[in-house]
Amino acid sequence: MPAVSAAQGRSASNGGAQRRRAGRPSAAVLDKAGITAAALELVSRKGYDGLTMAALAKVLDVAPSALYNHVKSKQDVLLLVEDHLMSLVDVSGFGGGSWEDAVRTWAWSYRDVFAEHTPLIPVIAVLPVTDAPQTLAMYETVSKGFFDAGFPRERIVPAIVALESFIFGSAYDVTAPEDIFDSGSMAESTPHFTAAVRSSAHGQDGPAGQERGRPADTAFQLGLEALIAGFGAIRT
Known part of the structure; x- marks a missing residue:
């Protein structure tokens, strides 16, 4: 019985971790590929002028500070997009x-x-x-x-x-x-x-x-x- 309870506890713990990952992503899961994809989506919907760091952070559902940990400016984002295309x-x-x-x-x-x-x-x-x-x-x-x-x-x-x-x-x-x-x-x-x-x-x-x-x-x-x-x- 104790082993079963421990397994159930681990399962509940894992389920909770999965539910937490479904929320706002952390800076650790943000990468350049995701930034590039989000930037392309943003430009396709709102044009080049709609591509701002604040708007990009919103699409990625992260704080702007998390985005700046990966790209320093809009120019860096455009460079990622150019390289991808x-x-x-x-x-x-x-x-x-x-x-x-x-x-x-x-x-x-x-x-x-x-x-x-x-x-x-x-x-x-x-x-x-x-x-x-x-x-x-x-x-x-x-x-x-x-x-x-x-x-x-x-x-x-x-x-x-x-x-x-x-x-x-x-x-x-x-x-x-x-x-x-x-x-x-x-x-x-x-x-x-x-x-x-x-x-x-x-x-x-x-x-x-x-x-x-x-x-x-x-x-x-x-x-x-x-x-x-x-x-x-x-x-x-």
């Missing part, structure tokens, strides 16, 4: 195969990642990459791929930046309304543009024969192929 970009193509196919894989993945997080583009596009390991690893892989393909070192970063500028803009295009180019009552006075819009609505085949019917995908494919062809001309 960049880690999702597929750079595997640069490990083998042609440079052209590697750029296609990287660019389509890059665009798709940021199409899901457009409120962060104006911030991350100008955020320094200092001390962001996943971001720097991505750039290292892409830079090596460009160098191995015969790009002069001095042209690698400008080429990447030019591609990124196109990628970020195209990420916005994914979320644009389908009728963004509808000329409405002025269709008759803009016949060439109106006809072009109607023709482009049919879409084209995507990479490797994959059907990509959205106008944003058709435009991205066209622009990306033009950039790849243009940059290919400066390879040695």
Whole structure:
């Protein structure tokens, strides 16, 4: 009987511990992955301006002081977010195969990642990459791929930046309304543009024969192929 009582006591004690963990989390269970996820959720609901340290602490259900034990400022939080998103970009193509196919894989993945997080583009596009390991690893892989393909070192970063500028803009295009180019009552006075819009609505085949019917995908494919062809001309 005493052993049974002791076991029951331990069970009750464990149950109480579980109930306590369901309440406000302590600083010990707060980590950078959780902070990153909460920051992404906050930005998706309230935009970049809604991401404050106080709001983030509220989402995490912790005191602001607990949050500051892990990140010193909003800039640190944004660096975590940037690093997380960049880690999702597929750079595997640069490990083998042609440079052209590697750029296609990287660019389509890059665009798709940021199409899901457009409120962060104006911030991350100008955020320094200092001390962001996943971001720097991505750039290292892409830079090596460009160098191995015969790009002069001095042209690698400008080429990447030019591609990124196109990628970020195209990420916005994914979320644009389908009728963004509808000329409405002025269709008759803009016949060439109106006809072009109607023709482009049919879409084209995507990479490797994959059907990509959205106008944003058709435009991205066209622009990306033009950039790849243009940059290919400066390879040695």
